[in-house]
Amino acid sequence: MALPSAAICCAALSLPSGVAQVHALAAKRGLLPASDAYLLSALLSSYSRLGLLRCARRLLDEMPPASTPPATVLSAFNSLISGCALHALTPACFALFRRMRVHVAGVHFDAVTLLTLLPAAPTTVVPQLHALAARTGLVSGTTVANCLISVYGRSSAPLARQVFEEMPLASRDLVSWTAVLSAHAQNGLTVDALELYRRMRGHGVEPDALTLVGVLSSCAHLDARVVGLHVDRYVRERIPGFRGNVQLCSALINFHARCGSLPQAQQLFDEMPRKSIVSWTALITGYGMHGHGDMAINLFQRMLSEGLRPDNVAMVALLSACSHAGKYEEGCKYFFAMESTYKLQPTLEHYACMVDLLGRAGHLEEARELISSMPMPADGSVWGALLGACKIHKNVETGEEAFKHVIMLEPSNVGYYVLMANMYTDSGQQDGVARVRAMTTELGLKKEPGVATSNTRGEFTC
CATH class of the missing domain: 1.25.40 (Serine Threonine Protein Phosphatase 5, Tetratricopeptide repeat)
Known part of the structure; x- marks a missing residue:
């Protein structure tokens, strides 16, 4: 030996x-x-x-x-x-x-x-390995099945769910439940994530910190306060020293901040002995979402002073905060500092924030020019941000251009049709309303144009 x-x-x-x-x-x-x-x-x-x-x-x-x-x-x-x-x-x-x-x-x-x-393994190779595991019987082992759930969960919650549901109930352990729950939370299927959590607890499986991170993320995005507060209470009663768990405490901050409980989020943040970029970003996001742009900017500056370098997610949070609070000059300054100061390449999310910022401030032509200058094709969130700004400022001509692009990219997103129809209604163009209604009927979209609400990213729902 x-x-x-x-x-x-x-x-x-x-x-x-x-x-x-x-x-x-x-x-x-x-x-x-x-x-x-x-x-x-x-x-x-x-x-x-x-x-x-x-x-x-x-x-x-x-x-x-x-x-x-x-x-x-x-x-x-x-x-x-x-x-x-x-x-x-x-x-x-x-x-x-x-x-x-x-x-x-x-x-x-x-x-x-x-x-x-x-x-x-690359995503395309995982099913081949899965087939080999099934053919040799190795997939019946809990560790292999759990690994498949985690790997599939990076890109396909349905495939992760399929492996999970094929496991015998007795073979599912905490890792299995956490992996499938996280797969749904990470892929935006937050309702399913919370349903899985309910099933898990119904089977008597006690969650750990990693499980609760996925649950809290889903609660934050759904504004599911009752479940989130239950998890908060569970954490405080059952997980000693949770403030030292950066990932879990950051998830709690994110939940409270997104749901508008900013004092609770701030208190948790202040009590953390060690903070990560995720912790700072969660609180910046919360202040920005609820219109406290100055607080978000101050937090960002504090983060820099403590030696942390922002990442792309932190910059999205900051730019969104500037947009939502009407901080036009500050938003432009931070956007143009991304490459020169922070060595970050702007992504589609950053451009969507900037189009929203420029549009809300009434600089529609500047927003349109920014889209034309992008190094990559604009996606639905970018054109949707411009469409939302056109609705605010009653600019039907530019709105029609944005609408044409956005429905090519996201033809089944009924919110964009609602927004365009409302824009036509506001300008007295009933023929335009009729055209949009005909389009939704032809596509089989269930809701007809009615009242739309917008969020800070220019995405609209009925």
């Missing part, structure tokens, strides 16, 4: 020469290439952890598969695949996987192989 432990310790201390010395000593004693499976795995893991993948690959190549026990071969391949995954070498991971399956007789992948490959 001494040599494997020595190799692992050298890797933990970032001593590549130490690992090489252990390797040389093992070879001198005749323990390699494959007489000691644990030693081989330790050396491969150590080389991989240090990024010495050529050394690890050479060690693997020296192993004679025909005379090496299949379990040792599998362990060796798993170690090297794990090392490649650790260093984000996805093509190398799958090249090794193919080599193991095709060229090494009698060796079959196991759950460890899948648990390493799945998080590294």
Whole structure:
């Protein structure tokens, strides 16, 4: 056991020469290439952890598969695949996987192989690995199923839900429930996330901090105050030291801030011993949403003074706050500082905020010019922001242009039709109202144009 432990310790201390010395000593004693499976795995893991993948690959190549026990071969391949995954070498991971399956007789992948490959796999490859897991029966294992739920959940809540629902009830653990709940929360399916939470509690499963982060996120976006306050009480009573959990406390701040309980959000923020960019952004977002632009800007400046660099999400929160509070000059200043000062490339969300800011301030032509100058095609949120501004300022001509673009991008979003119809109504153009109503009928949209409300991003609902 001494040599494997020595190799692992050298890797933990970032001593590549130490690992090489252990390797040389093992070879001198005749323990390699494959007489000691644990030693081989330790050396491969150590080389991989240090990024010495050529050394690890050479060690693997020296192993004679025909005379090496299949379990040792599998362990060796798993170690090297794990090392490649650790260093984000996805093509190398799958090249090794193919080599193991095709060229090494009698060796079959196991759950460890899948648990390493799945998080590294491109979205298009995940279903193929899922099929292999199903064919070999490995998907029946809770850990593999949980991993599939998490990986699918990055882009497809329905696929994550399918894996979850196919699991026997007895196999579902807290990780399963948390993974599927988070998949729905992260993909905007907040109602489903809260329903899953209700089911989970109904089955007697106690949530942990990570579960509650997903629940609080859903409550914040749905303004589900009753559930959110229940979670707040649960956290305070059942999770000691929760203020030291940055992720959980930030989720609580986000919930209270978005729901308008700004004093509670501020108190939680002040009581946190350590704050992340997410904590600051949650509070900035809350103040901005509720019209306290000066407070949002002051918080942003405090964040900078404490040495934190804003990310793209923080800049969206700040620009939205400026837009909602009519802080035209401040918003422009921060937007143009993104690249020069904060080294951030504006995204579609930032452009949508700026179009909303310019439009609300009555600078419709400037907003239109900004859209034309964008380095990427404008999406529905950008054109929707311009459409909302045109409604405010009764500019039907520019509104028609924005409407034409936005319904090409989001033809089933009934809110945009409502907004355009109301604009026609305000200007006395009943023929325009009739045209919009005919369009909604032709598309099979259920609600006819009526009263629309807008939020700070220029997106509209009936």
